[in-house]
Amino acid sequence: MILIDGKAVSAEIRAEVKARSDALEQKFGVRPGLAVVLIGDDPASKVYVRNKVKACEESGIRSFAHYLPADATREEAISLLRKLACDEKVHGILVQLPLPKQLDAQELLREIPVEKDVDGFSAENVGRLSLKQEGTVACTPLGVMELLKRYKISVAGKRAVVVGRSNIVGKPMAMLLMNADATVTVCHSKTANLPEECRRADILVAAIGKAKFIGADMVKEGAAVIDVGMDRDENGKLCGDVDFEAVKEKVSYITPVPGGVGPMTVTMLMYNACAAAERALQK
Ligand code: NAP
DSSP states (O other): OEEOOHHHHHHHHHHHHHHHHHHHHHHHSOOOEEEEEEESOOHHHHHHHHHHHHHHHHHTOEEEEEEEOTTOOHHHHHHHHHHHHHOTTOOEEEEOSSOOTTSOHHHHHTTSOGGGBTTOOSHHHHHHHHTTOSOOOOHHHHHHHHHHHHTTOOOTTOEEEEEOOOTTTHHHHHHHHHHTTOEEEEEOTTOTTHHHHHHTOSEEEEOOOOTTOBOGGGSOTTOEEEEOOOEEOTTSOEEOSBOHHHHGGGOSEEOOSSSSSHHHHHHHHHHHHHHHHHHHHTO
């Protein structure tokens, strides 16, 4: 069994992004800029924003953190996003979700121009992915594809099963695997006989949100297992959707939690911000 080291791959990609940012600085005198908007005081969101700002520092990306209070109005939020949309120093805009109740996330996300949508959540970018056109892809599934690529896990012709069909993970994940010529099955809470579906997978991606849900009886011998889940076990300890200890001896590759897919998500945000800057500057 090979343990997929998301931290190591992450460090590698951040160094590559830094080199690309240095090249932009040399050629255009400009570094990629990422605006991170936090509205309200959700403690988890604050930690995520802090991590993103720190990742920017490591990757040669300029970060612009903007904070609005929990009672911010729709007009205040839209006005900030419109300012960022026009700001030439800002190549990517990220609105940290979830938002306070009075704000409509979809309405605010529509204020982000497609070329600055570094999360890849806009209808335009989702459409481009489904049409297999160039665009920005959601960070977590993009990170999974990088792990597969860098560990030379072949995808073409393989049977891939994605458990979960959310807009931010499951669906784009399935699309990426299909675009890479896998035969893809998407499972969800209404899937009949989930264990049987999972046992067919050469590549199994779990994005469910249920601690240790995928047991050894749901995994094929020699499969590559990618665990997107970020859950808490019965002792409050961070764990994934896969029962790692039960599954690890059966598989050829597996991602741990923590240290697997997790570090890749923020890293791919850096990658997307850098790519957005390259596109804007090299136009
Ligand atoms: P989500 O929006 O809650 O979607 C969960 C999906 O799992 C849904 O499609 C749901 O099916 C399916 N599901 C739930 N119970 C199931 C069951 N018993 N059998 C089969 N399918 C079931 O979650 P998400 O945002 O995609 O996130 C999934 C997990 O990934 C969470 O643990 C989250 O914390 C983690 N995550 C990690 C990262 C990272 O950076 N590592 C990033 C994003 C998310 P229905 O559609 O039928 O309800």
